[in-house]
Amino acid sequence: MTIVSVALKYLRGRLPASSLTAVAVALGVSLIMSTFLMTQGIRDAFILGTTDYNLIVGAKGSAAQLVLNVIFRIDLPPPNISYTLYTQLQADARVDVAVPVMLGDAFNGFRYVATSPEYFRPHPWRRKTFTPAAGKLLHDEPPDQPTFEAVLGAEAAARTGLTLGDRFYQGEEMAEYPLSVVGILRPTYGPDDRSIFLSLASFWEMNEIPRSMAVKPLTAVLVRPQRLSDLPSLHRELNVGAESQAVLPSSVLLSIFNLLGLAEEVLKIVLAVVALVVFLYLFVSMYHAALERKREIATMRALGARRATVLLIVLLESCLITVIGGVMGSIGGYGLAYLGARIIAQRGGLVLDPMRFTVLQPVLLAVVVLLGTLAGLIPAILAYRTEVAENLAPLS
Amino acid sequence: MRLLRGSVLSSLALALALSGAASSGEDVPRLMFAQLVDAIRANLELTQTIKAFDGKEVEIQGFIIPVGLPDLTFFLLSRVSALGNYCCEAPVGQDETVYVFAAKAPHLVYDPLKVYKVRGVFEAGLKTDPVQGISLYRLRQAWVEEAVGAKIMKTEEAGSPPPHK
Numbered sequence: 008m009t010i011v012s013v014a015l016k017y018l019r020g021r022l023p024a025s026s027l028t029a030v031a032v033a034l035g036v037s038l039i040m041s042t043f044l045m046t047q048g049i050r051d052a053f054i055l056g057t058t059d060y061n062l063i064v065g066a067k068g069s070a071a072q073l074v075l076n077v078i079f080r081i082d083l084p085p086p087n088i089s090y091t092l093y094t095q096l097q098a099d100a101r102v103d104v105a106v107p108v109m110l111g112d113a114f115n116g117f118r119y120v121a122t123s124p125e126y127f128r129p130h131p132w133r134r135k136t137f138t139p140a141a142g143k144l145l146h147d148e149p150p151d152q153p154t155f156e157a158v159l160g161a162e163a164a165a166r167t168g169l170t171l172g173d174r175f176y177q178g179e180e181m182a183e184y185p186l187s188v189v190g191i192l193r194p195t196y197g198p199d200d201r202s203i204f205l206s207l208a209s210f211w212e213m214n215e216i217p218r219s220m221a222v223k224p225l226t227a228v229l230v231r232p233q234r235l236s237d238l239p240s241l242h243r244e245l246n247v248g249a250e251s252q253a254v255l256p257s258s259v260l261l262s263i264f265n266l267l268g269l270a271e272e273v274l275k276i277v278l279a280v281v282a283l284v285v286f287l288y289l290f291v292s293m294y295h296a297a298l299e300r301k302r303e304i305a306t307m308r309a310l311g312a313r314r315a316t317v318l319l320i321v322l323l324e325s326c327l328i329t330v331i332g333g334v335m336g337s338i339g340g341y342g343l344a345y346l347g348a349r350i351i352a353q354r355g356g357l358v359l360d361p362m363r364f365t366v367l368q369p370v371l372l373a374v375v376v377l378l379g380t381l382a383g384l385i386p387a388i389l390a391y392r393t394e395v396a397e398n399l400a401p402l403s
Numbered sequence: 404m405r406l407l408r409g410s411v412l413s414s415l416a417l418a419l420a421l422s423g424a425a426s427s428g429e430d431v432p433r434l435m436f437a438q439l440v441d442a443i444r445a446n447l448e449l450t451q452t453i454k455a456f457d458g459k460e461v462e463i464q465g466f467i468i469p470v471g472l473p474d475l476t477f478f479l480l481s482r483v484s485a486l487g488n489y490c491c492e493a494p495v496g497q498d499e500t501v502y503v504f505a506a507k508a509p510h511l512v513y514d515p516l517k518v519y520k521v522r523g524v525f526e527a528g529l530k531t532d533p534v535q536g537i538s539l540y541r542l543r544q545a546w547v548e549e550a551v552g553a554k555i556m557k558t559e560e561a562g563s564p565p566p567h568k
Contacts, residue, residue, distance in 0.1 A: 054474050061470045103536075131533035234537050235470050235502070239485030239494035257469035257478075258486055261513040264473065268512065 010316060014323040021296060028292045029332040035285035036336025036375055039278050041343035043367060046271050048348060048359035053079075053260050056197035056357065059133040060106065060229035061238055063254045064088070064096065064245055070252065074259040077108055077227045079357065080118045080198045084110040087224035088251055096228055101237040104130065106229040109210055113203075114177045114186075117163040120202045121210030123147070132231065135195055142171050142190035145206055150223075153209040158190035162200040162358070184213040200358065282378075290382040293325050297386035304390050305398035318391040325383025326376060333375045337368060431522055433462040436482035436499045439540055442527070443498050447539060449527050461525040463501055463542065464518050464550045474508040477535065480542070486515035502538040509547040520550040 018025045058078045065073040066086040075082040087109075096105040109121040120126075127137040127144045137144060145158055159169060169175060174185040186205060194200055207225075211217040217224055230253075232238055238255065245253035297304075304317055344361035352358050434456065442453035466484040471477035480501040483492040503521055511519075523545030531537050 054472055057473060132536070232536075234497060235479060235535060236497035236500040236538070238470050238479070239468060239481060239483075239500075240496065242485055243494045255469055255486065257471060257473040257475075258513075258515060260473035261469055261475070265512050 010319050013320050017324050028289055029328050031285050031288050032329050032332025033335035033339055035281050036333050037339030037343055038281055040340025042274055044344035044361040045347050048361040052357040052359035058256055060231050062230040063227050063256055064251055065227040067252050070254040070259050073254050074256045084226050090223045090225055093228045101232050101241055102230055103233045104231040107225050108227045110226045115167050117201055117203050120204050121207045138193050139190045140193045144190055148206040148208045150208045153212040155186050155209045156189040157186040158204040160192050160200040160202045161194040163203050164191040286382055293383045293386040297389045301393050301398045304393045305395045308395045314391050318387045321387035321390045322380055322383050326380040329376045329379025333372045431460050431462045440498045447529055453527050456525045457527050459525055462522045464520050467519050476505050476508050478503050480521055484515055497539045501540045501542055503542045503545045506544045518550045520548050522546050
């Protein structure tokens, strides 16, 4: 009989206790792993999903609302700015590209984003590329001849089930102006996947208030400057004026990360306590097992087993429990993170990909196994020290 | 001849001043934004003094303007804070802006009103990059940390304030 088979026999001998201990380890590991995956996933979703434009110009109000709505399509749209602000920015010598954006309604929760074809145009400084998986992209449309054509993001198309040529609208007042699907985009792995794009002309004509306005409204203008070093002066000018605010999207996201960081600190403390509780539970379980088995161990020793062998068997048993628990916990952690990501996505929030494998996962697993083995150390020493004569004495 | 000697002396003095700035036992020289501005000549040509730092590791302290991705792998370093500091200073242009390319995404709690210490390989001269556009000063392979330890002086140590002009 090898040491491993004895350790396995020990495990099977106290199957209920061993499996409960493994489950406790698994729960602890999955909690820690899913938390890491989710927090990293949220951060990455913001970094991956953010705009390529350096400045967002909108109405005065919350900078976070402007970025979350215009870029991530999460919050409610801020108040409108006038179209003239866009033409002014376009004429500004410091501005390279300006893109008008208008947000408002939605179809089945997928936001309408009214914009110009410029939104999809590639530039050397853009990470994102927009290509149609079917149909075409938006094209220039004269303001008085709206076509009511819509281009759907990949996820918006998949989840609404709309295909090329379909006509759709939401709400009674929109029945007069159904949109027809003329294009479906390839996935961009960002908020654009959950959006429905249409021309500004269509959007203005569909809605009662802008239809009657002489100067049309916009939600925001996305700006790429000629020189990045001109951003501070543009930013200041647009902010000191009474009408508008300008926001560096990364600045807003960094302050969101700072808040997330605080929550992560608290989570880390909670997780450390969880890890400690699991560690203690494993220790107590192994300690009890060692006490229960004093007679068995004494018998083994009497039959010629060495002290070191007994020590190894107990350490191995504890190690096996944590390996089983750790592997189960890793799988469970990915499962939990997947569920969490689904919940966040369904609430109309971020699309995050927590199914990533980093160096963290094997390191966490190794640390858990090491700690688990360590928890078995004192019980193992107890077994090591078992005196044959004392423990083989008749029980009665 | 006297003119030549004068210019040699003045550049020596500048060099001394620069090495003085990098005092307190640190071997990386610190460049001030004032030096960057002073180095600019007609048509955005730069002086030899500032070009001497090209390719060398330097330290610059300033405010972070996050114009790139929010992981801060690329950002602008400026003499004045561009965000929220409407009270006090007018924004600056490319002469007082350094384009910083971090060696790896820095771990820091970003604060637009805090001064950060950035060390990296200095690059001087106009350059056009397809992604970051035109820039005058750059720091590559940069490391960022909070600039703590601005010397706090007791009133008697600080001496009498300079007279108002």
